[in-house]
Amino acid sequence: MVYATWWTHKNNEKVLIAWMLVTAGLFLYFMANFLYFLLRDYLGLISLPSLVDTLYIVAYPLLMLGILALMEKPYRLKLKSFLDAIVVSVSVMFIIWFPLIWPVIEPSQPDTTSMIFSISYLFLDLLLLLVTQVVLFSKKKKISIIPLFLVSLGIFSQVVGDMVFAYQVVVSNLFYLWLANTFYTLTIIFIALGVLSYINNVDIDIKNKLSFYSVLSPYNDWISYLPLVLVLFTYSLLIITTPDTALIWGVGIIVVLVILRQVIFLNDLKRAQITLKKNKEVISERKKQLDFITSNMLDIISESDVNGVLKYVSPSTQQLLGYSPQELVGHSLYELIHPDDREKVRQIIEKSSNVTEDLRVESRLKTAEGKYIWIETTGKPVVDEKGFRGFIYSGRDITEQKKSAEYIKKSLEEKEALLREIHHRVNNNLQVISSLLSLQSDNVRDPRDHELFVESQNRVRTMAMIHEKLYQSDKFNSINFSDYLKTLINRLIYDYSQELGHIDLELDIENVDLNIETSVPCGLIINELVSNSLKHAFPHGRNGKIIVKFHKIKDKYVLMVGDNGIGPLEKSVLESSKKLGFNLVKSLIKQLDASLEILESEGTLYRITFAELTYQKRF
Structure with a gap:
C-alpha cells in the first residue's frame, strides 16, 4: 500500500488523498491486529474497551473515507444493481450469522457492553462493505472497476473471517481457527491483487463478459433471481430459529430493501416502456421516410449474401427495372445480368470478396419488359466477426x-x-x-x-x-520529328548524290514529338541549310560530312546543322540577302521566334534555339 501511494503521487495525483487515507487505515488496522495478538497470546491481557479497540474503530472511518474519495462528481449510483448487491451481501451474512454463530456467541457474553463490542466489528465490516459497493456501483469513478471489485471481495472475506473467528473464540477449535485465517489470507490476497491491478491499470469490461455469458446461456439467467431466493431463505430464519430483535430488524430491513428495489425496477421498467414506445415511433417514422426516399431515388440499393442471392432490394427497382422488391428477393443477382457480362461480373465480385475491397463494374441488366439497360454498380463487402457475409450494392442507370x-x-x-x-x-x-x-x-x-x-x-x-x-x-497534331529528320536528310543526300563525293552523316537526334505548327517551319529550315551545304560546301566532288543535332533542353529545342566543308565560301554565298533560301530561313526563324547563331568550326555550323509553338485558333 505504501508503494501504491508513492506510485499514485508520481502518476495519478487526483486519487492521492484517497490512497493516503486507505494506507493510513490499513496501517492502523495492522497495528491493531499486532497488538491484539501480542496482548492476548503473550501477555494474556484481555480488556474491553482497550487500545486495540480504539485503533480498530479509528481505522474503519479512514478506510471508508479513502474509498469514498474514489468517487467522481456528479455522484450518481446504479441503484438497482447496488440494492441487489446489498441484499445479497446482507442476506448471506444473516444466513451465516444467526442460525450458526449467534446462538453460540450470545450465551457466552457476560454483559451488554461485551455483546456490543462482539458485534461492533461485524457491523463496521458490513458498513465498510456497503461503502465499497457504493463506489463500485457509482456511475463515475476515478479508477477502473477491477481494483474496486477485488477490494470488495477482500472485505467480504474479512466479514466472513470475523464471523468465523468470533465463533472460534467461544467454541475453541483448530478447524475454525484455520478457516478464519484462510478468510483473512484471502482478504490480503484480494486487496493485494486490487492494488496490483490499479498500478498496472488492468481493466476488464465486466458488462460485456456478462452479456457474452447471457448469449451462451440464454436459459440460465438464474443470477437475476438470486436476491429473491436469498431473501426468502433469510425470511425463513424467522420460522426455523427463535427470532430475537436483531434478526427481526435485519429481516425487516432486507424486506424494505427488496421492496425499494422492486419500486426502482418498476419505475425503470415504466421509463423503458416509454422510451421503447418513443423509439418505435421514431423507427416507424424513419422507416416511412426511408421507404419514401428509396421509392423515389434513381439508384437501386440492394444486399446479397456470399452466394449472390439478393436479401434486400430497394423499391426504386420498380421504376428502373420494372420489378417489385418481392419479385427479386431470394433470387440470384446473376439472373438479371446479360449473359455476355456474367463472367466478367462474377470475376470482379470474387476478387473483391477475397481481398474485401470495394468494387465497381458496368453491366447490362434485364428489365421486366425483356430489354437490357446499362447499370454502373458499386459494391462494398460486408464483414463482421464471423467473416465475409455478402455485399451491399448501389446501382445507377448509365x-x-x-x-x-x-x-x-x-x-x-x-x-x-x-x-x-x-x-x-x-x-x-x-x-x-x-x-x-x-x-x-x-x-x-x-x-x-x-x-x-x-x-x-x-x-x-x-x-x-x-x-x-x-x-x-x-x-x-504531332509527328515523331527524329524519324522525319532522318528520312528528310537521307532523301536530300540521295537527290544530290550524283554531284557529290563520299558524304558521311553525323546525326545526333533526340526522339521527340513536335506539333505541325513547329514541324513545318523547322523542316523547311533544315531543308534549306542541308541543301545549301550539299550544294556549296563540297566543290569538285570533295568528300565531307553533314552534321545534324537536335535536342530538347528544359522547355527549349536546340537544332545544330553544319558541315566540315570549305566554310567561308559557303558563308559568303549564304549571307547574300538576294538568295531566296537564306531569306526563307530568316523568315522561318522569325516565325518560330527562334535565335540563329553561326558558330566557328571546321566548316560552317548553325545553332538555332526555339520553343515549340502553341496551336493558334483559326476561328
Whole structure:
C-alpha cells in the first residue's frame, strides 16, 4: 500500500488523498491486529474497551473515507444493481450469522457492553462493505472497476473471517481457527491483487463478459433471481430459529430493501416502456421516410449474401427495372445480368470478396419488359466477426451515358478518318505539285533555272513528308520529328548524290514529338541549310560530312546543322540577302521566334534555339 501511494503521487495525483487515507487505515488496522495478538497470546491481557479497540474503530472511518474519495462528481449510483448487491451481501451474512454463530456467541457474553463490542466489528465490516459497493456501483469513478471489485471481495472475506473467528473464540477449535485465517489470507490476497491491478491499470469490461455469458446461456439467467431466493431463505430464519430483535430488524430491513428495489425496477421498467414506445415511433417514422426516399431515388440499393442471392432490394427497382422488391428477393443477382457480362461480373465480385475491397463494374441488366439497360454498380463487402457475409450494392442507370459515349467514340473515329484523309490528300496534292515541278524542270535548259525548280520541288516535298507522317501516325497534331529528320536528310543526300563525293552523316537526334505548327517551319529550315551545304560546301566532288543535332533542353529545342566543308565560301554565298533560301530561313526563324547563331568550326555550323509553338485558333 505504501508503494501504491508513492506510485499514485508520481502518476495519478487526483486519487492521492484517497490512497493516503486507505494506507493510513490499513496501517492502523495492522497495528491493531499486532497488538491484539501480542496482548492476548503473550501477555494474556484481555480488556474491553482497550487500545486495540480504539485503533480498530479509528481505522474503519479512514478506510471508508479513502474509498469514498474514489468517487467522481456528479455522484450518481446504479441503484438497482447496488440494492441487489446489498441484499445479497446482507442476506448471506444473516444466513451465516444467526442460525450458526449467534446462538453460540450470545450465551457466552457476560454483559451488554461485551455483546456490543462482539458485534461492533461485524457491523463496521458490513458498513465498510456497503461503502465499497457504493463506489463500485457509482456511475463515475476515478479508477477502473477491477481494483474496486477485488477490494470488495477482500472485505467480504474479512466479514466472513470475523464471523468465523468470533465463533472460534467461544467454541475453541483448530478447524475454525484455520478457516478464519484462510478468510483473512484471502482478504490480503484480494486487496493485494486490487492494488496490483490499479498500478498496472488492468481493466476488464465486466458488462460485456456478462452479456457474452447471457448469449451462451440464454436459459440460465438464474443470477437475476438470486436476491429473491436469498431473501426468502433469510425470511425463513424467522420460522426455523427463535427470532430475537436483531434478526427481526435485519429481516425487516432486507424486506424494505427488496421492496425499494422492486419500486426502482418498476419505475425503470415504466421509463423503458416509454422510451421503447418513443423509439418505435421514431423507427416507424424513419422507416416511412426511408421507404419514401428509396421509392423515389434513381439508384437501386440492394444486399446479397456470399452466394449472390439478393436479401434486400430497394423499391426504386420498380421504376428502373420494372420489378417489385418481392419479385427479386431470394433470387440470384446473376439472373438479371446479360449473359455476355456474367463472367466478367462474377470475376470482379470474387476478387473483391477475397481481398474485401470495394468494387465497381458496368453491366447490362434485364428489365421486366425483356430489354437490357446499362447499370454502373458499386459494391462494398460486408464483414463482421464471423467473416465475409455478402455485399451491399448501389446501382445507377448509365444507359444514356453509354449511348453518349458510343456516339462520341463514333464521332471521334469519323473525325480521325476525316483528318487522316485530309492529310493524305494534302500529301497527294503536294506530291502532284512536286511532280509537276519535276516535269517542268526537264524542259528547262538554263542550269540556274533548273536549280530553282529543284529547290522548289524539295521544299514542297519537305512539307508533303510531314503530312505523310501525320496520316501514318496515331496522332494527328504531332509527328515523331527524329524519324522525319532522318528520312528528310537521307532523301536530300540521295537527290544530290550524283554531284557529290563520299558524304558521311553525323546525326545526333533526340526522339521527340513536335506539333505541325513547329514541324513545318523547322523542316523547311533544315531543308534549306542541308541543301545549301550539299550544294556549296563540297566543290569538285570533295568528300565531307553533314552534321545534324537536335535536342530538347528544359522547355527549349536546340537544332545544330553544319558541315566540315570549305566554310567561308559557303558563308559568303549564304549571307547574300538576294538568295531566296537564306531569306526563307530568316523568315522561318522569325516565325518560330527562334535565335540563329553561326558558330566557328571546321566548316560552317548553325545553332538555332526555339520553343515549340502553341496551336493558334483559326476561328
